[in-house]
Amino acid sequence: MKRIGLLGGSFNPAHSGHRAISLAAMRALDLDEVWWLVSPGNPLKAGATDMAPLAARLRSARAMARRAPIRATDIEARLGTRYTIDTLRGLVRLYPRNRFIWLMGGDNLAQFDRWRDWRGIARTMPIAVIARPGYEHAAHAGPAMGWLRRWQRPAYQAKSWTMWRLPALVLLRFRPDPTSATAARMADPAWMRHFTRST
Secondary structure, three states, X not given: OXXXXXXXXXXXXXXXXXXXXXXXHHHXXXXXXXXXXEOOOOHHHOOOOOOOOHHHHHHHHHHHOXXXXXXXXXXXXXXXXXXXXXXXXXXXXXXXXXXXXXEEEHHHHHOHXXXXXXHHHHHHOOEEEEOOOOOHHHHHHOHHHHHHHHHXXXXXXXXXXXXOOOOOEEEEOOOOXXXXXXXXXXXXXXXXXXXXXXX
């Protein structure tokens, strides 16, 4: 049995913040690996005009994950899933011997109630929320946290997550990394050229 954390996102591009929270979550949750689920297209960002092609984003994620127990994958594209709930259920079916925990930032918790069947996600696998500066109040005051709060586990129990009855939620705090994909794109608007193969 492998203990695997799942971190979904656009990775537009992948950056040091993704790597830092993944490695910190590995230590806090005693994970064997973290899988980065590079999304073909986030339904909540459907109007984004600065989204790089999936191939470039996947290559940036694989480069950032190098020499770490992090696997960047386009499994959502291969499964043909559009929503997180369908992806997670597909992974549970495909890898019955693995144990998965969903990793997400506090910014996502603040809008979690807008996700397709978000209660179903909580009933599919445990959730570890990583605090992000500036989103504390919104995350804790949001409708999703209002529902999930009754199943919150203390952080000191984080390593025993495979034994939790679902739904289950744990809030984790790490030294914040100020890096963001928006800042990375502003610093290097042509970043995707580094990850686009010439024909």
